[in-house]
Amino acid sequence: MGAPADGSKKRRREPHNVDVKLVELYEDLASEKDEIRLKAAQGLVSQFTPDKNPTDEQIKKALSRLFRGLCSSRKAARVGFSIALTEILTQVFLAPREPEAFSFSDALNLWDTQTSAAGSETRQEQRDHIFGRLFGAEAIIKSAVLFEPTVPFEQWTQVVELVLELAEKKPWIREECGWIIYQCVYDLAGRKMDAKYVQAALEGLCAHEIARSPEGVAIWLAAKDLYPKAKFPNNVWKHDDPLDTKERNSLSKIMKESGAAANEGEGKANVAKNSGVWNSKLHFAWDAVLSRTSVEAKDKTKKSRMTFSDFWTEVVDNGLFAAASSDERKYWGFLLFTRLINDGGLQQASHTFTKNLTRCLTNQLAVEDRYLHRMAVKAAKAIQARVSKEPEFAAAAIRGLMGTSGTLNFDQATKTKTVEKIVSEANHEALQEIVPFFEQLIQKPGTTDEKTAASNRQFVAGLLLSIVRSKSSAAEGDAEHLQAILERILSIFVRFAYFLDDGKSSTAPEPAVSSATQELLRNRINSCLNSLISNQKFAATIPYVVVKQIRDAAKSGVFGKFIIAIDDKLSESVKAAFKSLKKLSSREKKEKGMAAFKLLYSMTIMQVYNGDADAVSMLDELEFCHTKFLGDKETKTEDAGDASDALVEILLSFASKQSQLFRRMSEQVFGAFANQITENGLESLTSILEAKESLSGQQEMFEEQDDEGEEEGEDDDADMMDVDEDELDSDVEVVEAGASSSDDEDDEEEEEEANEEDAQEVAAFEAKLAAALGNHGLEGESDSDADMNDDEMDELDDKLVQVFRARRQETSNRKDKKDARENMVNFKNRVLDLLEIFVKKSHSRLLALDILLPLLRLSRRSSVKQIATKANNVVREYTKVCKGNALPKIEDDEQAEALWELLRSVHKEASHSGPMGHATACSQASLLVVKVLVAHDKSNIEGVVDVYAATRKDQLTSAKCHVQPSFFSEWNNWCVSASKQLK
Structure with a gap:
């Protein structure tokens, strides 16, 4: 190539x-x-x-x-x-x-x-x-x-110069450049280098006009702390300190990078350009500043330096959280707030709840679509987490969120449960501040509008109730510390629920507490007691404290006029009751049962203060019970049985009320005296199970003699049960609520029957209406009324009035029937609860066997599945606890004969057609009686076999006998297990 x-x-x-x-x-x-x-x-x-x-x-x-x-x-x-x-x-x-x-x-x-x-x-x-x-x-x-x-030192200045030159020319990287110099100050101090190195850096800041920037502030503060004797450039900061109180306004503008932080008398000298870049992370200068602000100005040499509160209010609250601030600035504010809540000291974190911040937090939490909603949620969770970790912080958090800087109804405004969760986590030290604060809010809810005031008071009362509920299960050690707090809460409720201040004193509520709010507060007292009596420590003391608070305040008039009218006779009964209560308190620790009686007395007096007309007679009966049960030996005679019967009637009176409080109270007291229940007392319980779940059953149970008396009684009962939803018994179930999926067919049948009844009633009404109208019906001619004279028109009006009155009466009767059914279902539920306690406490008594037949009949007859199931459960629980030596003992032939009769009656009950649970309960009851008979005398097994044989014969020969196969299979199983012992 x-x-x-x-x-x-x-x-x-x-x-x-x-x-x-x-x-x-x-x-x-x-x-x-x-x-x-x-x-x-x-x-x-x-x-x-x-x-x-x-x-x-x-x-x-x-x-x-x-x-x-x-x-x-x-x-x-x-x-x-x-x-x-x-x-x-x-x-x-x-x-x-x-x-x-x-x-x-x-x-x-x-x-x-x-x-x-x-x-x-x-x-x-x-x-x-x-x-x-x-x-x-x-x-x-x-x-x-x-x-x-x-x-050479010049090489240090060369590096610093290049870095600061970069920071001046490229503001978007200025923070990184400043961080390098800031770290250098600490390295220089650690190496004990000469102050000239730091001075060169500070002079460079001024030369490149970034001394009055967030980076310049951080570097200056570090140099001020580590090299206090160094020569600082003149005319940059007042007293050479960025945190001087006279620099508040400038520092605020610098830290939010507003670009308007001109130095006084210097024009634009040393004023840094805005970086022009928003960073979602906090600038390191915030940490540098916050770490050098104290809650209180303790250092006399720095008396002109801003405290943390000054800095936070001016720079953060009036700066980042100002109304005109951008969302980006507020974002930084939330980052700062969250950081201090998580890691700041208790006093420092307590000062962060400032006006603009809490307003912004409330607004952003309230609406999910707002730009900073997620940041606000994180802040709220940070507060809750801090309280959970450090319960004493709860007081500062509550004052911050609900005080003058916050919103009284914070949870309602934000649609969260932030405050409720905080008060639930608070310890007793924090509660000592929170509870008096809440009392002030009820006294002066921050508004003169009565409707708003009532809403605010209801919210605060709900928070006080949350505190009680969260502390009601406190351990023994904590209970002693919390006792005073709980008493103070109930004292607050008592003050505003039962008394009206004349408005002249400085402590008078503004505006006055409405009657509706007072009723709500009385219900809150019941809700509190409902939670507290489940704890034995509080059950024996708190209810007594409450009624004593009411009595003492009524006597002294310290809270104003007592709103409950008490006549002389009632006053004497209450006075006698308090005397008995005093005796019970002195003997409470020595004698068993005193606490239960103390609770019963206290709750009965509460009923007096709540205006219950029956409470007076209950007090007299209680006095009789107290004397016979717990009096001197001379008084504990044959009248103890009558006292037991009277006690059962009192407890049934409480149990009949649709309230968890009275239910729990009746159960506690009943448990204390279950072993002293007599045959008559037990019959009072079982007779309720035999009553019909209808209006006629209610009339029979409450001895309502005529329709007028019935209506009055039901109206009173309705008023009595018109309580706050927290008071309603969650166990109350009628047929619509109690039925389960397995009962769907029954529900459908009942619904069809109800629809059919409605259709029949409508048809009957239309027929009566047509009969009254006669020839003037709706389908007649339009001018037919013109043929009627005045007398005929009056007669027609009378007929129409009668028809519509009858229609209204029928509607009222249907409502009465429904209400009566619900009342009876609730009452039977409560009685079954008491009987379950009775079999646990007194299962070894022969008397307990008397409940078997009523329970079995209830299981078969009740139209409410939940009631039937509960009756079966009581039978099962009874048979479960009756084992070995725990079986009832037969003492004479008369008791043995009664037991044979009971066995035959159980078998007769088993022959009736009933739900599946009924057959199982009958078999369990039968075997329990068999065990008692055989345990008394092994030879009784022959008679038992004869009874089962007779039942088998009836099954084979009688069409009316519907004994289930399981009845005999379970008998056979028992025979196999018992054969060894019998031999």
Whole structure:
């Protein structure tokens, strides 16, 4: 092939040796995996240790490569290259070197040239070079070579100058540049370097007009703390302190980067340009400032310095959270708030609930679509988490959210349960502040509008109830601390529920508490007691404290006029009751049963104060019971049985009310005296099970004699049961609520029957209406009324009035029937609860067997599945606890004969057709009676076999006998297990 036309010769490629291993190391320095980067950096640095004696060319080549690598756009390159660069600078320049060798000054020049951007690069390439220069500066400073005695001071100023120049020209990277200088101040102090190093940095800040910037503030404060004797530039800050009280306004503008922080008398000197870039992360200057503000100005040398409260109010609340602030500034504010709530001291965090902040928090929490809603949710959760970790913080949180800076009905406004959760977590120290604060809010709910005041008071009362509920299950040790708090809460309810202030005193509620609010507060008292009596520690004391508070306040008039009218006779009964209560309290620790009677007395007196007409007679009966049960030995005679019967009637009176409070109270008292229940008392319980679940059953049970009396009684009962929803018994179930999925067919049949009844009633009404109208019906001619004279029109009006009156009466009767059914179902539920307690406490008494037949009949007859199931459960529980020596004992032939009759009656009951649970209950009851008979005399097994044989014969021969097969299979199983003992 010939030579080229231009006569030039092709250049021969010179052989070039490539260090493949070194290339791989540089490649691995940019890896995204930490372990690969670190291993590569270690491998590269190992080549520049003093023992390897690297040449100047190797050093220069490596540093050039590393400085260029810092300008790479690869994600992890800057991290890996900066690590290697820092270590190589340390290895090379901290060791002694020849004067003519490659110097540290040469390295700085190399950094400057390799990271300088030429004018031809793209914008991204220019940004890469800027970051490369910044990372290079950081590596140089971290290597600590600058602080060596042999390194001239000018080289320090050269590095600082390049960094600050970068910060001035490129405001978007100013924070990173400032962070490097800020860290340098701490490094200088740690190395005990001369103050001139810090002074050079401060002068550089002023020279590049960034002293009055967030970065300048942080650097200045660090220098002020670590080098207090250094010479600071003049006319930058008042008293050379960014936190001077006279710098509040300027500092606020600087920290939110408003670009308007002009220095007084200096025009625009030292005023930094706005960075122009919003960062979702907090600037490091906030930590620098917050760490140097104290809750109180204790240092006399810094008496002009802002306290934390001053700083937070001016810079954060009036700055970041100002009404005109952008969402981005408020975002920073929420970050600061959350950080201080999580990590700040108790006093510091307590001062963060300022007016603009809490307003913004409330508004952002209330609406999910708002820009800062998620930040507000995080802030609310941070408050709850702090209280959970540090319960004493609850007081500050409550005052902050609901006080003058917050919103009284915070949870309602935000549609959250933030405050409710906080008060539930509060410990007794915090509650000592919270409870009086809530009392002030009820007294003065922050508004003169009566409707709003009632709503606010209801909200605060709900919070007080939440406290009681959360503390009602407190352990024994905590209960002693909480006792005073709980009594104070109930005292607050008593004050505003039972008394009316004349409005003249300074403590009078403004506006006056309405009657509806007073009724709500009385219901809140019942709700509190309902929770507290489940704890034995509180059940024996709190109810008594409440009624004593009412009595004492009524006597002294400290809370105003007592709203309950009590005549002389009732007053005497109450006075006698309190005397008995005093005696019970003195004997409570020594004698069993005193606490139960104390509870019963207290709750009966509460009923008196709530205006229950029956409570007076109940007090008299209680006095009789108290005398016979717990009086002197002379009085504990044959009348004890009558006292037991009277006690059962009192407890049934309480149990009949649709209230969990009275249910729990009756159960506790009944449990204490269950072993003293007589036959008559037990019959009072079982007779309720026999009553019909209807209006006639209710009339029979409550001895309502005529329709008028019935209506009056039901009206009274309805008024009595018109209580707050917290008071309603959750166990009350009527046929619509009690039926389960297995009862769907029955529900459908009942619904069809109800629809059919409705249709029949409508048809009957239309027939009566048509009969009354006669020839003037709706389908008659339109002018037919013109043929009627005045007498005929009056007669027609009378007929129509009668028809509609009858229709209204029928509707009223249907409602009465429904209400009566619900009342009876509730009553039977309560009686079954008492009977379950009775079998647990008195299962070894022969008397307990008397409940079997009523339970079995209830299981078969009740139209409410829940009632039938509950009756079966009581039978099952009874048979379960009657084992071995726990079986009832027969003492004479008369009792044995009664038991034989009971066995035959159970078998007769089993022959009736009933639900599946009924058959099982009959079998369990039968076997229980059999066990008692056989345990008394083994020879009774023959008679038992005869009874079962007779039942089997009836099953085979009588069409009316519907005994289930399981009845005999369970008998057979018992025979197999009992045969060994019988033999």
